[in-house]
Amino acid sequence: MYLILHIWRQQGPRDKGHFERHEARDVSEHMSFLEMLDVINEQLIEAGKDPIAFDHDCREGICGMCGMVVNGEAHGPQRQTTTCQLHMRQFQNGDELWIEPWRASGFPIIKDLSVDRSAFDRIIQAGGYVSIRTGSAPDANEIPIPKGVSDHAMDAAACIGCGACVAACPNASASLFVAAKVSHLGLLPQGQAERPDRVRKMVAQMDAEQFGACTNHAECEAACPKGISISFIARMNRDHLKSMIASSDDVEARPAK
Amino acid sequence: MQKALTLYQTSIGKKAVMAASGVILLGFTLGHLSGNLKAYQGPQALNEYAAWLRSMPSLLWGTRAALVFAFGAHVFSAFQLWSQNRGARPVGYRRKKSLATDYAARTMYWSGPILLLYVLFHLAHLTFGQTFGFYEFDKMNPYNNMVYGFQIPAVLVPYLLGNIALGVHLFHGIWSMFQSIGINHPKYNIFRRDLAIGLATLLTLGNLSFPIAVMLGYLEPTTQTFYFPELE
Numbered sequence: 019m020y021l022i023l024h025i026w027r028q029q030g031p032r033d034k035g036h037f038e039r040h041e042a043r044d045v046s047e048h049m050s051f052l053e054m055l056d057v058i059n060e061q062l063i064e065a066g067k068d069p070i071a072f073d074h075d076c077r078e079g080i081c082g083m084c085g086m087v088v089n090g091e092a093h094g095p096q097r098q099t100t101t102c103q104l105h106m107r108q109f110q111n112g113d114e115l116w117i118e119p120w121r122a123s124g125f126p127i128i129k130d131l132s133v134d135r136s137a138f139d140r141i142i143q144a145g146g147y148v149s150i151r152t153g154s155a156p157d158a159n160e161i162p163i164p165k166g167v168s169d170h171a172m173d174a175a176a177c178i179g180c181g182a183c184v185a186a187c188p189n190a191s192a193s194l195f196v197a198a199k200v201s202h203l204g205l206l207p208q209g210q211a212e213r214p215d216r217v218r219k220m221v222a223q224m225d226a227e228q229f230g231a232c233t234n235h236a237e238c239e240a241a242c243p244k245g246i247s248i249s250f251i252a253r254m255n256r257d258h259l260k261s262m263i264a265s266s267d268d269v270e271a272r273p274a275k
Numbered sequence: 276m277q278k279a280l281t282l283y284q285t286s287i288g289k290k291a292v293m294a295a296s297g298v299i300l301l302g303f304t305l306g307h308l309s310g311n312l313k314a315y316q317g318p319q320a321l322n323e324y325a326a327w328l329r330s331m332p333s334l335l336w337g338t339r340a341a342l343v344f345a346f347g348a349h350v351f352s353a354f355q356l357w358s359q360n361r362g363a364r365p366v367g368y369r370r371k372k373s374l375a376t377d378y379a380a381r382t383m384y385w386s387g388p389i390l391l392l393y394v395l396f397h398l399a400h401l402t403f404g405q406t407f408g409f410y411e412f413d414k415m416n417p418y419n420n421m422v423y424g425f426q427i428p429a430v431l432v433p434y435l436l437g438n439i440a441l442g443v444h445l446f447h448g449i450w451s452m453f454q455s456i457g458i459n460h461p462k463y464n465i466f467r468r469d470l471a472i473g474l475a476t477l478l479t480l481g482n483l484s485f486p487i488a489v490m491l492g493y494l495e496p497t498t499q500t501f502y503f504p505e506l507e
């Protein structure tokens with residue numbers, strides 16, 4: 019398989035960046051998208067050039083490290099699939115691909131296709147946890163949770179934090195990520211104690227990180243490799259309004275880096 | 276007071292303001308259409324209705340104040356969200372593929388401002404009596420003012436465009452509103468889109484029926500003269 023690639027090259031956050039043309043020859047349809055880029059990188063290294071920087075780790079669709087926009091689609095053309103799990107059989111011989119990083123103020127570009135997603139870490143630090151007694155593991159059935167509730171919480175917890183929602187959103191909003199994180203704890207009994215505070219803190223941090231606001235396009239849901247539903251965004255909005263109206267504490271977001 | 280301020284400072288709070296003010300404006304457009312249907316009962320009925328509206332000054336001005344406030348809040352938060360969203364992606368994609376969004380959702384920031392212009396035009400035409408020199412405005416006869424207006428293409432066209440923009444805006448807006456304030460439930464979610472389609476269609480076709488009826492000659496100018504002290 020032969021492909022023409024236009025890959026975004028950018029030296030650092032302040033560099034302007036540009037597309038660089040590459041040709042990929044003898045691409046096997048069984049390769050993953052990242053393996054295809056590995057081959058290009060080996061050629062670049064052999065030629066004494068700078069390899070293309072891109073993030074990856076597990077390469078099995080569970081860690082959330084990988085991600086790039088391929089022909090205008092976050093994680094490429096296959097639905098509910100991370101870039102590392104995208105295979106070259108999804109493309110045709112002779113295809114021309116434009117490969118770009120996630121683009122958002124909240125995700126400054128580190129280099130080429132690699133972006134800084136520590137904004138997500140700060141949102142989690144703001145409230146994406148439950149403060150519980152640590153120590154020996156509690157008995158599995160100590161707190162009864164109805165099957166439907168745990169399934170629903172699991173649907174939200176499937177979020178791997180890759181940032182495709184932000185990349186796909188016309189407003190670069192992080193609503194789907196934050197909603198998933200707010201909901202998976204907010205649905206479970208263990209998450210109730212901090213539920214009102216959690217949503218306010220996480221939303222405040224989300225805004226401070228310069229993400230956009232949701233205008234309900236549902237592009238995030240379509241791009242999400244885990245198929246997380248925008249119904250969680252409605253849930254977050256409801257929780258947030260309730261908390262803002264009922265709670266007396268003020269929340270200040272920690273300033274973004 | 277402090278808390279309301281804090282809520283508005285969050286993006287979700289601004290969206291809630293959009294939704295709450297949107298619902299007020301939506302309620303008004305529905306009431307406005309149902310009242311205007313009096314035109315189909317004849318000039319007398321419509322003009323009496325107009326006089327009746329003016330016969331309760333406190334209610335009239337109360338409603339006007341609420342509408343101006345809602346409109347202002349709607350436009351103001353739309354502007355703030357717009358600038359937030361613009362800043363959120365300074366460098367765009369070469370070409371972004373849309374997978375889920377629709378025309379109406381993508382053009383909210385076009386249909387909205389078109390509505391603003393349209394509302395100003397509409398007020399100038401029928402409330403403030405701007406006739407562009409084509410006919411004589413008769414404040415005792417709102418019926419004729421409407422019919423004469425719609426006989427002029429330069430007046431007709433903004434009405435057609437304005438109401439199409441209204442339909443497009445509400446097609447996304449009504450659905451979006453439920454999401455924004457978190458009214459969602461797996462059992463009822465499908466009706467949110469149906470309701471948006473239903474109301475947007477009803478309002479657009481209902482409003483457009485008046486200019487169309489005039490164009491087809493179904494609503495004609497009346498030669499009757501009217502006098503209502505309320506319309507002075």
Ligand code: HEM
Binds near residue numbers: 300
């Ligand atoms: C200058 C006039 C207007 C502007 C600039 C404007 C702008 C907007 C914008 C930007 C949104 C956000 C939509 C989104 O979620 O992406 C919106 C929502 C909405 N608008 Fe307007 N609009 C205007 C007039 C109106 C009028 C006259 C009505 C009603 C008849 C209306 C009803 C709504 C409703 C119901 C929503 C949904 C609120 C939500 O998303 O939560 N708007 N408008």
Ligand code: FES
Binds near residue numbers: 073
């Ligand atoms: S590399 Fe872990 S999800 Fe793709």
